Amino acid sequence: MTTLHIRHPLAVALLALAASALTGLALAAAAGADPATVVDALVEGTLGSPFAVGTSLNNAALLMLVAAGFTVAYRAGLVNVGGEGQICLGGIAATAVGVSLPDDLPLPIGLTLTLLAAVLAGAGWAAVAAWLKIRRGTSEIITTLLLNFVGLALVVLMVQEPSLLRQPMTSSETLPQSERLADSAHLPLLGLPRNPATIAVVLAVLAVLAVGIVLRHSTVGLRLRSVGLSATAAARFGVPVDRTAFLGLAAAGGFSGLAGGLLVASTPFVLAEGFSSGFGFSGLVVGLLARGSMTAVIGVSVLFGFLVSGGINLQLAAGVPASTVTVVQSVLIILIAGAAWWTSTAKPANRSARADHQLAGDEAGDEGLDSGAVVRKPADDETEEVRA
Amino acid sequence: MTATTAATEAAVTTTAMLSLDGIGKSFGPVRALDAVTLTVRTGSVHCILGENGAGKSTLCNAVYGTVSPDSGRMVLAGADYRPRNPADALRAGVAMVHQHFSLVPTLSVADNLLLGRDGFRPPRDALAKDLDRIADSYGLRVDPRATVGALTVGARQRVEIVKALLRDPRLILLDEPTAVLDPAEIDALIETCAALAADGKSVVLITHKLGEVARAADEATVLRAGTVVGGGRLADTPLSSLLELMLGDKEPIDPASRPRRVREPDDAEPVLRVRGLDVTRADGSAALRQVELNVGRGEIVGIAGVEGNGQSELTSVLSGALAAGAGTVTLDGVDLTTATPAQRTAAGLAVIPEDRHTEGMIAELSIAENLAMPRLRRYRRWGLLDRTAMRADAAAAIAEYSIRAPGPDAPIGSLSGGNQQKVVLARELSTEGLRAVVAAQPTRGLDAGAVAFVLDRLRAAADEGAAVLITSSEIDELLAVCDRIVVAYRGALLGSVPAESPTAATDIGLLMTGVPA
Numbered sequence: 093m094t095t096l097h098i099r100h101p102l103a104v105a106l107l108a109l110a111a112s113a114l115t116g117l118a119l120a121a122a123a124g125a126d127p128a129t130v131v132d133a134l135v136e137g138t139l140g141s142p143f144a145v146g147t148s149l150n151n152a153a154l155l156m157l158v159a160a161g162f163t164v165a166y167r168a169g170l171v172n173v174g175g176e177g178q179i180c181l182g183g184i185a186a187t188a189v190g191v192s193l194p195d196d197l198p199l200p201i202g203l204t205l206t207l208l209a210a211v212l213a214g215a216g217w218a219a220v221a222a223w224l225k226i227r228r229g230t231s232e233i234i235t236t237l238l239l240n241f242v243g244l245a246l247v248v249l250m251v252q253e254p255s256l257l258r259q260p261m262t263s264s265e266t267l268p269q270s271e272r273l274a275d276s277a278h279l280p281l282l283g284l285p286r287n288p289a290t291i292a293v294v295l296a297v298l299a300v301l302a303v304g305i306v307l308r309h310s311t312v313g314l315r316l317r318s319v320g321l322s323a324t325a326a327a328r329f330g331v332p333v334d335r336t337a338f339l340g341l342a343a344a345g346g347f348s349g350l351a352g353g354l355l356v357a358s359t360p361f362v363l364a365e366g367f368s369s370g371f372g373f374s375g376l377v378v379g380l381l382a383r384g385s386m387t388a389v390i391g392v393s394v395l396f397g398f399l400v401s402g403g404i405n406l407q408l409a410a411g412v413p414a415s416t417v418t419v420v421q422s423v424l425i426i427l428i429a430g431a432a433w434w435t436s437t438a439k440p441a442n443r444s445a446r447a448d449h450q451l452a453g454d455e456a457g458d459e460g461l462d463s464g465a466v467v468r469k470p471a472d473d474e475t476e477e478v479r480a
Numbered sequence: 481m482t483a484t485t486a487a488t489e490a491a492v493t494t495t496a497m498l499s500l501d502g503i504g505k506s507f508g509p510v511r512a513l514d515a516v517t518l519t520v521r522t523g524s525v526h527c528i529l530g531e532n533g534a535g536k537s538t539l540c541n542a543v544y545g546t547v548s549p550d551s552g553r554m555v556l557a558g559a560d561y562r563p564r565n566p567a568d569a570l571r572a573g574v575a576m577v578h579q580h581f582s583l584v585p586t587l588s589v590a591d592n593l594l595l596g597r598d599g600f601r602p603p604r605d606a607l608a609k610d611l612d613r614i615a616d617s618y619g620l621r622v623d624p625r626a627t628v629g630a631l632t633v634g635a636r637q638r639v640e641i642v643k644a645l646l647r648d649p650r651l652i653l654l655d656e657p658t659a660v661l662d663p664a665e666i667d668a669l670i671e672t673c674a675a676l677a678a679d680g681k682s683v684v685l686i687t688h689k690l691g692e693v694a695r696a697a698d699e700a701t702v703l704r705a706g707t708v709v710g711g712g713r714l715a716d717t718p719l720s721s722l723l724e725l726m727l728g729d730k731e732p733i734d735p736a737s738r739p740r741r742v743r744e745p746d747d748a749e750p751v752l753r754v755r756g757l758d759v760t761r762a763d764g765s766a767a768l769r770q771v772e773l774n775v776g777r778g779e780i781v782g783i784a785g786v787e788g789n790g791q792s793e794l795t796s797v798l799s800g801a802l803a804a805g806a807g808t809v810t811l812d813g814v815d816l817t818t819a820t821p822a823q824r825t826a827a828g829l830a831v832i833p834e835d836r837h838t839e840g841m842i843a844e845l846s847i848a849e850n851l852a853m854p855r856l857r858r859y860r861r862w863g864l865l866d867r868t869a870m871r872a873d874a875a876a877a878i879a880e881y882s883i884r885a886p887g888p889d890a891p892i893g894s895l896s897g898g899n900q901q902k903v904v905l906a907r908e909l910s911t912e913g914l915r916a917v918v919a920a921q922p923t924r925g926l927d928a929g930a931v932a933f934v935l936d937r938l939r940a941a942a943d944e945g946a947a948v949l950i951t952s953s954e955i956d957e958l959l960a961v962c963d964r965i966v967v968a969y970r971g972a973l974l975g976s977v978p979a980e981s982p983t984a985a986t987d988i989g990l991l992m993t994g995v996p997a
Contacts (some may be wrong), residue, residue: 309864311856322842329853330822
């Protein structure tokens with residue numbers, strides 16, 4: 093496609109972005125801020141300094157992991173709403189391991205043990221919901237969602253209770269948080285000048301690429317898809333449906349758990365109440381918007397990562413509530429979701445299930461990473477209509 | 481041919497319900513309908529005949545407003561007719577009963593019939609009156625309190641037709657209404673069509689079963705590759721000429737005409753063996769009771785019977801989709817009663833499921849993926865999928881089974897029903913170490929060419945030594961392909977009728993009514 097048609101997914105994304113930016117500016121103006129100050133504050137908070145850029149990238153890395161996990165489970169037809177709780181459990185496990193490691197352990201070993209614990213804990217937390225799903229048929233949307241609250245409460249319990257993970261109380265001022273993780277469990281920085289970006293960014297991008305390849309080019313990916321599309325047929329084809337679904341959801345939990353481990357393994361290297369700061373829910377949104385495309389997961393994560401750090405600066409510098417950014421994000425979500433419908437109604441003869449693939453499929457097909465894999469050629473569409 | 485068309489046109493100028501004039505429709509490069517001209521007379525049953533993919537459904541969808549034609553003109557009862565959607569069609573008095581029913585199974589018949597009505601309070605009293613009227617005039621009786629899910633297929637179809645009639649249409653389109661019905665239900669449907677026509681309504685019946693045309697229709701139009709190739713009043717047109725028109729220059733493959741390899745009677749153990757099988761349905765009724773069945777090496781056994789007599793449950797138990805209450809299933813002496821589908825495939829059991837759409841294929845996946853699914857191990861290279869090998873094997877299967885498809889990467893859902901079934905057949909018959917084939921209603925909904933192809937392949941599999949079990953409601957097909965036929969009746973298998981017996985058809989007919997031979 094040489095010309096950028098107005099219904100092209102990229103054009104739609106840019107228009108949606110512009111519209112939500114305008115909404116944000118309008119809200120900021122309503123809060124009494126001068127638009128120029130707002131833009132300055134936003135740019136300052138996102139791209140203004142190496143520190144801002146690094147923080148944004150670290151945020152994006154966490155979103156990528158949660159979204160990649162979400163996509164894996166979604167392939168098997170399961171919706172993982174439990175990112176937040178899985179992050180909590182990952183963080184708890186990583187802290188438990190991280191504080192008990194000796195400081196002089198070689199970093200690769202210490203960090204691997206810490207993050208491995210996080211992955212297993214996150215996967216285990218999701219496995220509770222997965223087990224209920226395959227044994228009892230309980231909706232995983234409900235169970236993963238409710239387990240979030242249990243996970244959040246567990247973090248509070250861990251950091252409040254001295255016999256658990258709370259740091260030793262030396263005075264009444266001792267904060268309810270864990271001890272610092274051992275040095276051998278600290279996530280190394282990427283080493284960019286004055287930039288707090290950690291190797292989590294690299295890890296996350298690699299993980300997303302690996303997920304893309306597995307989903308699109310491996311038997312595991314095909315099995316997950318078959319279970320998600322038709323469990324009955326998949327069972328007939330000899331796919332272990334229950335096990336595949338279970339592992340799909342557990343893997344999603346593992347990715348979120350890893351995000352939780354990365355959170356406590358970076359500054360300030362402690363587990364504290366609210367440390368998960370909504371990354372589980374934002375990651376879910378990224379996964380939904382990316383619609384199975386791993387390219388889109390990276391793109392949307394970076395965008396959201398920058399918006400979050402921009403929002404914090406918005407409050408600090410321009411006195412505009414940081415929640416304005418949440419509104420902007422929400423507007424963006426509504427517009428992109430609406431645009432998916434709009435682009436799919438562009439060709440009236442070709443309506444139907446293809447709507448699901450329109451946004452992600454077109455874009456990611458070019459990248460070769462679209463795990464949706466239903467990039468239909470026009471010829472196929474026609475035969476579908478012709479069948480008598 | 482031109483003479484008949486002209487004659488038809490002359491006869492209908494006064495009493496045309498629907499006239500199509502040069503209707504054309506293209507989907508990209510594919511010409512689905514090409515200058516279709518036909519007339520449906522008021523108060524007649526008009527059959528549209530054609531093989532799968534001939535454009536029958538597209539034509540109906542054009543009349544019902546789901547497809548807008550590129551060219552041509554439609555006239556309904558003398559007025560220009562150009563529906564943009566089904567709502568337009570319904571307002572103009574055109575109703576359609578689709579091949580796949582659109583009823584909510586958990587709701588009652590009355591609730592289903594009231595769905596989509598305007599207003600806050602459902603007009604239940606008016607509905608009861610309407611149902612009485614429809615029952616009186618057309619002999620179509622439905623129980624408004626029954627739950628749709630508990631009804632037989634035939635009863636569900638009656639509900640669909642009643643739903644269409646509640647709109648008081650002038651023209652009713654029935655898309656492949658007989659595909660899932662048993663002979664008695666087909667008779668009832670034909671009577672209903674006649675009653676509708678007698679009441680001054682017009683009925684358009686889409687089918688590829690010639691036998692029904694002879695009994696049901698006043699007129700027929702034959703479509704092939706999107707064009708009208710002939711037709712006319714049935715009184716003037718012999719059925720054989722319609723068949724020729726339908727198939728074109730293709731030679732109809734008659735399985736009976738090909739000599740089968742004669743197999744020496746096997747005194748060895750049967751390959752597929754079912755012993756004392758009991759299956760209980762979810763509602764507690766017995767679907768199968770103490771069923772015994774043997775299929776020997778190279779033998780083809782057919783199971784005839786009216787639907788709902790346990791044959792679906794039997795094939796489901798054999799495929800592993802349903803657990804047996806009691807009894808055993810063995811293949812070559814290996815107990816498969818509780819085996820997983822993967823273990824069954826590994827043991828050499830191929831299954832062509834009854835419900836192709838939910839069990840036999842995954843519509844969104846490509847032909848290559850659908851073919852490779854049960855043997856992904858074969859396509860693993862360095863931990864990744866060897867798509868090149870998958871495509872090559874799929875291309876070979878497409879050629880061998882003459883599957884009409886754009887290519888191995890086309891989603892299987894984009895193929896016509898017959899070609900989808902060929903993909904299923906290709907996959908199952910290439911099962912490694914094939915020992916037995918269980919084919920549940922393998923020819924349902926297929927056109928004559930595809931039916932012959934499927935049966936031919938099953939015979940070839942038996943010739944190579946596989947034990948083949950076929951369930952079908954088409955007795956003629958079973959007689960043509962099987963060695964012996966048993967009849968499913970109320971959860972038991974009755975008799976064993978040798979196919980070459982001159983009285984086979986009558987014997988089977990008797991057994992189907994429960995009379996032991």
